[in-house]
Amino acid sequence: MNQWEVFVMDMGELAEGKDIEISIRTLNPGMHKYTYKHVRAQVSSTLDKFPDQLQVRMGRGQLSPAKFSIKVIEEIRRLPPQYS
Amino acid sequence: MSKISAPRSNREFIEACVKAGDAVRIKQEVDWENEAGAIVRRACELGAAAPFMEKIKDYPGFSYFGAPLSTYRRMAISLGMDPASSLPEIGKEYLKRTNSEPIAPVVIDRKDAPCKENILLGADVDLCKLPVPLVHDGDGGRYVGTWHAVVTKHPVRGDVNWGMYRQMMFDSRTMSGAVFPFSDLGKQLSEYYLPRGISCPFATAIGLSPLAAMAACAPSPIPEPELVGMLSGEPARLVKCETNDLEVPADAEIIIEGEICPDYKVEEGPFGEYTGYRTSPRDFRVTFRVNCITYRNNATMTISNMGVPQDEGQLLRSFSLGLELEKLLRSQGIPVTGVYMHPRSTHHMMIVGVKPAYTGIAQQIAQLAFGSKLGPWFHMVMVVDDQTDIYNWDEVYHAFCTRCHPENGIHIYRNTTGTPLYPFATPHERKYSIGSKVLFDCLWPVDWDKTNDVPTLVSFKNVYPKDIQERVLSNWTAYGYPAVK
Numbered sequence: 001m002n003q004w005e006v007f008v009m010d011m012g013e014l015a016e017g018k019d020i021e022i023s024i025r026t027l028n029p030g031m032h033k034y035t036y037k038h039v040r041a042q043v044s045s046t047l048d049k050f051p052d053q054l055q056v057r058m059g060r061g062q063l064s065p066a067k068f069s070i071k072v073i074e075e076i077r078r079l080p081p082q083y084s
Numbered sequence: 085m086s087k088i089s090a091p092r093s094n095r096e097f098i099e100a101c102v103k104a105g106d107a108v109r110i111k112q113e114v115d116w117e118n119e120a121g122a123i124v125r126r127a128c129e130l131g132a133a134a135p136f137m138e139k140i141k142d143y144p145g146f147s148y149f150g151a152p153l154s155t156y157r158r159m160a161i162s163l164g165m166d167p168a169s170s171l172p173e174i175g176k177e178y179l180k181r182t183n184s185e186p187i188a189p190v191v192i193d194r195k196d197a198p199c200k201e202n203i204l205l206g207a208d209v210d211l212c213k214l215p216v217p218l219v220h221d222g223d224g225g226r227y228v229g230t231w232h233a234v235v236t237k238h239p240v241r242g243d244v245n246w247g248m249y250r251q252m253m254f255d256s257r258t259m260s261g262a263v264f265p266f267s268d269l270g271k272q273l274s275e276y277y278l279p280r281g282i283s284c285p286f287a288t289a290i291g292l293s294p295l296a297a298m299a300a301c302a303p304s305p306i307p308e309p310e311l312v313g314m315l316s317g318e319p320a321r322l323v324k325c326e327t328n329d330l331e332v333p334a335d336a337e338i339i340i341e342g343e344i345c346p347d348y349k350v351e352e353g354p355f356g357e358y359t360g361y362r363t364s365p366r367d368f369r370v371t372f373r374v375n376c377i378t379y380r381n382n383a384t385m386t387i388s389n390m391g392v393p394q395d396e397g398q399l400l401r402s403f404s405l406g407l408e409l410e411k412l413l414r415s416q417g418i419p420v421t422g423v424y425m426h427p428r429s430t431h432h433m434m435i436v437g438v439k440p441a442y443t444g445i446a447q448q449i450a451q452l453a454f455g456s457k458l459g460p461w462f463h464m465v466m467v468v469d470d471q472t473d474i475y476n477w478d479e480v481y482h483a484f485c486t487r488c489h490p491e492n493g494i495h496i497y498r499n500t501t502g503t504p505l506y507p508f509a510t511p512h513e514r515k516y517s518i519g520s521k522v523l524f525d526c527l528w529p530v531d532w533d534k535t536n537d538v539p540t541l542v543s544f545k546n547v548y549p550k551d552i553q554e555r556v557l558s559n560w561t562a563y564g565y566p567a568v569k
Contacts, residue, residue: 009365009366030142031142034218034225034253060363061223
């Protein structure tokens with residue numbers, strides 16, 4: 001199980017029941033902790049619905065009590081190819 | 085100029101601070117995740133010695149140096165002065181050196197440059213190989229650049245810019261940072277690179293000599309490599325980058341080379357800021373793609389932990405903004421006695437002492453201050469007369485509360501340049517960097533009769549004859565009072 005974190009301005013950004021695009025950062029221990037990926041995913045407030053866990057912070061860094069499970073469908077590469 | 089013996093590298097500076105009792109060596113292991121940041125923050129809030137953390141969890145061979153210039157004592161050490169020097173003495177020395185002849189930097193061979201001892205290129209490039217700290221819990225990421233210089237160069241004019249633009253690690257090869265449109269780099273990007281869709285080469289230098297960091301932080305019109313030479317009394321040593329034509333401080337601990345992407349942005353923030361708050365919204369900001377990392381053996385990463393006063397962001401920025409405004413006002417022939425920003429104002433209030441020579445002098449000062457390139461960084465100017473000690477907040481506050489007319493003395497300037505970092509700004513103002521400014525004119529009006537209209541200041545110094553003052557002072561302990569320092 002992976003642990004992820006997302007920053008949102010509004011909890012409405014985490015719509016359930018459909019694919020959403022978000023930037024999430026890994027909370028897995030190790031030297032890459034807190035690095036980001038931009039992904040297409042599904043989230044659910046039912047914690048055992050999806051394999052990974054998602055923690056939420058608000059726009060100024062406040063930790064939200066709300067918890068989600070998350071399924072990362074794919075990583076979306078936004079980076080133009082000339083910078084790869 | 086007499087010989088200056090200022091520390092020429094971050095390492096020499098740490099040694100000088102330890103020797104003076106202004107840095108402590110922390111031998112036990114410190115976690116890069118929050119613990120190091122918390123140590124630095126507490127040191128700032130206590131005005132304590134700078135922490136030199138010699139062992140970092142997960143990163144053997146690296147160290148941290150926190151709060152490098154968060155006290156005037158360490159600022160004096162950085163200039164090669166007595167640590168006990170007073171603020172006016174330090175300011176006078178800064179003005180003397182920065183009004184001297186420019187000293188051009190020298191470019192040395194890469195084999196002599198300590199920052200080239202380790203070089204990561206290609207698939208080896210990974211920012212996570214550096215001990216990038218999570219400075220505050222809840223920050224949007226680990227911050228690579230908190231006390232550093234982002235080096236860029238205008239491709240046509242050749243202007244070199246070293247600026248302290250915060251940089252967050254987004255992924256192993258990407259950083260994002262807050263570069264405001266009114267900053268030197270912001271102007272360079274909007275004027276040249278963004279319209280052409282061309283990437284801008286950059287190099288981030290971390291673990292600079294304290295005077296190189298001071299130059300990167302100062303809003304001076306003098307190119308930073310020359311300013312470093314003027315401050316230290318000898319040429320700055322630079323070396324060419326591995327992957328672009330920029331030149332970077334050869335003695336820096338870490339160099340990150342890459343390009344600023346004109347067509348790609350990732351999120352940055354939130355971050356604990358110099359105002360003492362997390363204010364600016366998380367947003368898509370200027371994005372830096374990393375192509376190369378070089379670093380010294382046993383490299384030391386410098387950490388500034390911005391928050392409530394006082395940290396070096398507030399202290400050094402207040403110091404240099406005030407003195408650069410003093411230079412500007414003197415260049416216009418305005419009879420100022422001095423300019424001072426108290427660091428606890430989080431460099432928001434400029435206090436100007438002036439001989440009230442003519443009507444409207446306070447407004448002239450405010451217009452020059454707000455209209456200059458320094459202006460976006462503060463929103464209050466308070467003008468007091470030449471009898472008020474600008475460094476003595478009790479005197480300044482008394483002048484403000486008693487001489488500033490609520491209608492005639494307060495002047496508001498609307499729709500000026502602002503920053504998203506202003507805590508008082510509305511969400512709309514933050515989003516569009518809309519500012520507003522205020523002048524507090526604490527001068528007696530020039531058209532008041534000096535004998536009958538201007539109130540007499542009732543103080544020990546002002547109302548008693550000299551002989552009475554001397555008698556009271558010489559008998560003070562005889563009256564039974566303890567001696568006054």
